[in-house]
Amino acid sequence: MNFDKFPVLNTARLHLRQIQATDADALFSYFSKDEVTEYFDLPTFNTIEEAHQLIKDWAERYERGNTIRWAICLRDNPSALIGTCGFHNFSAEHFRGEIGYELHPDYWRKGLMTEAISTIVPFGFEQFNLNRVEAFIDPANVSSRKLLEKVHFSAEGILRDYFFEKGVFVDAEIFALLRKNHQLPKTDDFK
Numbered sequence: 001m002n003f004d005k006f007p008v009l010n011t012a013r014l015h016l017r018q019i020q021a022t023d024a025d026a027l028f029s030y031f032s033k034d035e036v037t038e039y040f041d042l043p044t045f046n047t048i049e050e051a052h053q054l055i056k057d058w059a060e061r062y063e064r065g066n067t068i069r070w071a072i073c074l075r076d077n078p079s080a081l082i083g084t085c086g087f088h089n090f091s092a093e094h095f096r097g098e099i100g101y102e103l104h105p106d107y108w109r110k111g112l113m114t115e116a117i118s119t120i121v122p123f124g125f126e127q128f129n130l131n132r133v134e135a136f137i138d139p140a141n142v143s144s145r146k147l148l149e150k151v152h153f154s155a156e157g158i159l160r161d162y163f164f165e166k167g168v169f170v171d172a173e174i175f176a177l178l179r180k181n182h183q184l185p186k187t188d189d190f191k
Contacts, residue, residue: 015078016070030104095131
């Protein structure tokens with residue numbers, strides 16, 4: 001993951017760019033909401049410092065070459081972060097990586113994350129030479145399930161007590177998309 005310049009991606013409605021320290025207020029605005037962190041591996045934020053630390057963590061992991069996280073912005077307002085998405089847990093030996101994502105609730109159910117994921121997955125296949133892209137969700141997270149199914153990921157099973165989050169063991173459902181099964185969603189899928 002050696003880029004001379006952080007890769008900027010654009011879609012019909014979105015501008016995906018590098019996350020900056022100036023995005024902390026926007027990040028905090030939704031990570032401070034329980035409905036956003038309900039299925040996330042982080043607790044609900046109480047202070048802006050937590051947003052600054054998360055941005056710093058993502059930047060450090062990017063520098064080490066094991067994470068890339070884009071700020072999701074609307075094309076008509078490319079400086080205002082409304083969510084993030086990206087890759088982590090790369091396994092170069094096995095040609096696979098994992099995606100993660102979240103979005104401010106004001107932008108839920110508009111097809112924006114479908115559009116973002118449909119852009120970064122082909123990027124992963126092409127730029128990182130991935131054969132397999134994975135996603136882990138809480139089995140109760142119906143919205144994430146629908147998103148992943150819409151972008152052609154397949155559910156592969158439940159991993160019981162797979163993660164220890166917020167003081168308890170939680171199940172994880174694994175989804176995956178193989179390069180040979182990848183197909184771009186239709187524009188109507190973004191609605």
